[in-house]
Amino acid sequence: MAIKSFMDVRSLLAGNIKAGRRNLGLSQEKLAELAGLSTQTISDIEGCRTWVSDKTLLKLSEVFNVEIFQLLAPSIDEENEKKAKLFLPQRIQKLRQNLKDDIDSRLNLFFSKS
Numbered sequence: 001m002a003i004k005s006f007m008d009v010r011s012l013l014a015g016n017i018k019a020g021r022r023n024l025g026l027s028q029e030k031l032a033e034l035a036g037l038s039t040q041t042i043s044d045i046e047g048c049r050t051w052v053s054d055k056t057l058l059k060l061s062e063v064f065n066v067e068i069f070q071l072l073a074p075s076i077d078e079e080n081e082k083k084a085k086l087f088l089p090q091r092i093q094k095l096r097q098n099l100k101d102d103i104d105s106r107l108n109l110f111f112s113k114s
Contacts, residue, residue: 009072010048016071018046020064035059 021031021042028046032039036059044050052060054068061068 010051012074013052013072014046014048016073017042017060020066020071021046024064031063034063 017031021028024031026034028042029039031037032042035042035056037056041050041056045052045056057068057071061071064071
């Protein structure tokens with residue numbers, strides 16, 4: 001998602017707060033209680049009706065146990081998440097093979113000189 005306006009940022013925050021709350025099984029009331037905010041504030045954030053202060057972002061990030069920037073970052077869609085999960089093991093396998101090839105090559109060179 002390309003961020004083109006302030007409303008896009010507000011929508012990202014709203015979506016991430018709502019998704020995070022639902023993932024934890026929290027109501028707006030419970031999230032508000034845990035963050036030390038009013039239920040109306042949570043409702044307004046999720047409804048894109050208000051912006052938040054740095055203190056509010058900090059409180060919410062603490063409840064969700066994430067860094068503040070993660071509340072403002074686009075979420076990974078399901079397709080990209082699958083690709084990301086496959087990429088690392090494939091990359092590790094390739095690095096292992098390269099390392100093995102390099103060691104074999106160096107050993108062959110060493111023993112051929114002896």
